[in-house]
Amino acid sequence: MTLSSPTSTGVAAAGAVRAPWYRRLTRTRLGLRGRMTLSYALTTLAAVLVLELVVAITVWIAVTQTGLAGQQILGPMRQTAKLYALAAAAQAGPTALDPRTTFAPGQPASIAIPAAYFPSGNAAIRYVSGPAADHSTAPFALLLTPAGRVLASSNPTRYPPQSSAATLLPGRQALIASALAGKPGSVAGRVLSGRPVEVAEPVLGHAGTVLGAVYAQVSVSYPANFLRGVTGLLLLSVVFWSFLTLPVGALFGRLTTRGLVRRVNELVTATARFAGGDYAQRVPVARATDEVGQLEWHFNQMADQLVASMAQQQRLVEQQARQEERARIEQELRTARQIQESLLPKAVPSLPGWELTPSYQPATEVGGDFYDFIPFADGRVGIVIGDSSGKGIPAALLMATARTMLRTAARATASPGAVLARVNDLLAGEIVPGMFVTCFYALFDPASGRITFANAGHDVPYRRHGGDVAELRATGMPLGLMPGMRYEEGEATLAGDDTVLFYSDGLVEAHNGAREMFGFPRLCRLVRDAPPQTSLIADLMQDLAAFTGPDWAQEDDITLLTLRGTAGTRGNVGAAPAGAAMDGSATRTLAEFSLPSVPGNERVATERVAEALRGLALPAPRLERLKTAVAEATLNAMEHGNEYRADLPVRVRVRAAPDVLTVRISDEGGAPIAEPPVPDLAAKLAGEQSPRGWGLFLIRNLVDEVRVGGDERGHSVELVLRLDAAGRDQPAPAGTE
Amino acid sequence: MPEPQLRLDVRPVAPTASIIDIRGEFTGGAESALMEAYGKASGERTRAILLNFGGLDYMNSSGIGLLVTLLIRLQRQGQRLLAYGLSDHYRQIFELTRLTDAIGVYDTEAEALVAAGGRGRR
Secondary structure (H helix, E strand, O other): OOOOOHHHHHHHHHHOOOOOHHHHHHHHHOOHHHHHHHHHHHHHHHHHHHHHHHHHHHHHHHHHOOOHHHHHHHHHHHHHHHHHHHHHHHHOOOOOOOOOOEOOOOOOOEOOOOHHHOOOOOHHHOHHHOOOOOOOOOOEEEEEOOOOEEEEEOOOOOOOOOOEHHHHOHHHHHHHHHHHOOOOEEEOOOOOOOOOEEEEEEEEOOOOOEEEEEEEEEOOOOOHHHHHHHHHHHHHHHHHHHHHHHHHHHHHHHHHHHHHHHHHHHHHHHHHHHHOOOOOOOOOOOOOOOHHHHHHHHHHHHHHHHHHHHHHHHHHHHHHHHHHHHHHHHHHHHHHHHHHHHHOOOOOOOEOOEEEEEEEEOOOOOOOEEEEEEEOOOOOEEEEEEEEOOOHHHHHHHHHHHHHHHHHHHHHOOOHHHHHHHHHHHHHOOOOOOOOEEEEEEEEEOOOOEEEEEEEEOOOOEEEEOOEEEEOOOOOOOEOOOOOOOOOEEEEEOOOOOEEEEEOHHHHOOEOOOOOEOOHHHHHHHHHHOOOOOOHHHHHHHHHHHHHOOOOOOOOOEEEEEEEEOOOOOOOOOOOOOOOOOOOOOOEEEEEEEEEOOOOHHHHHHHHHHHHOHHHOOOHHHHHHHHHHHHHHHHHHHHHHOOOOOOOEEEEEEEEOOOEEEEEEEOOOOOOOOOOOOOOHHHHHOOOOOOOOOHHHHHHHHOOEEEEEEOOOOEEEEEEEEOOOHHHOOOOOOOOO | OOOOOEEEEEEEEEOOEEEEEEEEEEOHHHHHHHHHHHHHHOOOOOOEEEEEEEEEEEEOHHHHHHHHHHHHHHHHHOOEEEEEOOOHHHHHHHHHOOHHHHEEEEOOHHHHHHHHOOOOOO
16 A cells, blocks of 8 residues: 655645746746837737737738739630630631530630730630539530520530520629620629629621620639638748847847846846945936936935934944943942041041141052051051052052951061062962052151151152151062062151151052153152142142143042141261262273174173273272173174174273272264163063163262263263262162162 | 183982082073073972082173073972072172072082071071
């Protein structure tokens, strides 16, 4: 038993409903233009066929429904009858017809006429022997006597000789009588009437006497081959015209639809591209008056409106996104500020004889500044000021972490350096590389005025004592950069009228409209010159406002913290700025030489300078420092000035006066070179500065003075060593003196 | 003209510490040699690298730049850099450039090793 699958046929039926072949042909093979061309060609063909049909009907009517056919045969018929009459007259006697006359060819007195006599060659007229459809229309000819009797008959069976014509042809008496009276006559019958064409011709003797008459009739029912011929001709004509008109119609169709189809195609292409996302698509409007023109115009209108609508939509979306982004940023800023502000001390410890005043002015984007007070049971108080790297929430979180660690570590040990070292180790394992916290931590005893402190890369506080300002300097790396750091500890005893200003870099790094920085010298001067009775913080903020102007956008948090004595003097620590010295006279040149710019020659320069100075008996450490400075200056000259071109010399001149020694190193470098930024190890470790760039810094710190100059040949660096300044043999980091 | 000469030798002295002995001229040209030596000195457990400057003849500013580059690498690895055997002059230069903030500087190998060993800090 075979089971047919009902689903297979169902699926096939549902899956693809196949259109009839002609639809598929016109749909798939032919485009619009093809179809229009085909339509033109078919229309032309139909017109030709209709025309042919009209012609055929006309011909048919003319041939069959009029007497035209009869008229057409009448001429030859009369001619034939006349010839018969002449032939009969020629064989007749003077007064009467030859009784032996017959229509049988080859017989004596035959009136048979050769076919050659018929000028048209129309054999159909040889009716005498033609076939008879019926007796009334069968072609025949009779020779009649004047009495109206048959003398000779082409159809003796039907019309036997001696019979009376009047009897045989009852309807033809008038015609026959007319002929026997000497007047020829004829009747042209119509095909459909069934009447034959009949002629009667008198046979005239010599004297013009009537000897008899010839009567002949022939059916006008057309021969079949004539109609076949006409039909064939018509068909041929149809084929001919079809062949002629089809290509013409097609060509005409193609030519006339070309413009239209091109425009429609342009519309199709533009619509497809527009749908594909090319919203700049427009079509030229060729003629706005026709339907395609209107379609083009409406397409352009629709495209314009769509583009406008999409742009509007896009604007809305972007606006919304901007608003959301702004809201998110604002939320983040709020969060960061909340974190930060929640961690700042709510209350300031009150210290007998001392006044602690904090001021915190956050930037729009939280900068990570913080300060903290850690009170201890013995009356001492820990003072923390710091700044975490970065901005926003990361900075706030880092600050929160550092603050907590500092509090914890400060409880565990009394040494500020150990506190910072501990926090540094903890942070270094926690935070992402490149982030760090700068921090200054001081432990202050209000009873004695003693302050011990350590610094992790923070700006050092200024201490105002009497009319002078000194720094509470201690060195150490920022917290979190790398573990295992040591932090130098400093110590001072504050006098009762001293003021210490702790601050963050937001103050000194504030810029004005001319991109000038507030800077340390200005701050130092302001601290020194501020009247002791007024609030230093208020004065500083006022000076800052005057410096930056009213339209200032604060770039970083500004934190200021003052510790001010309100009682009498307890101790004294001073700061001594370095003085200036003058060059001496009576200068001698100890050496002058030049060296090609080749790596390694900086050591040759140092050795030769050292040799030239042998007589001066400089202390060894001082000579070592000068040698290093000479090496660095020579390196700079060879590398930056002469670009290590061996043909360009570095010139060295060593001169000595009684109180000053100068070493001048010159290159051929032309324009002066911009000084690199002051190297900062923390910035270098954090990737903010190149690891290199120490040369000029070393030079400046190894000799008493550096004079940078130059001429049209190149630049020069003059290293100055004051010979009476032998006490400065131990260079220390600036500011700790 | 003197040829720049440098010799670096790596001595693993503890599971967590290695010494690089520096002899000769420590300049910018020493970069590839120093990084190669560091590669040898640094293992998975290494926590400290000790630089022995006892044989140092000459160091210039690009040598200092090189030390900063090495410090950055160590910082990423969570390792410490210590130094000993520096002459007074170069010790002063270390202080001047504040390299002493980032590099523990000791007089002798023994002191440096104690410091590298971990807790022996003030």
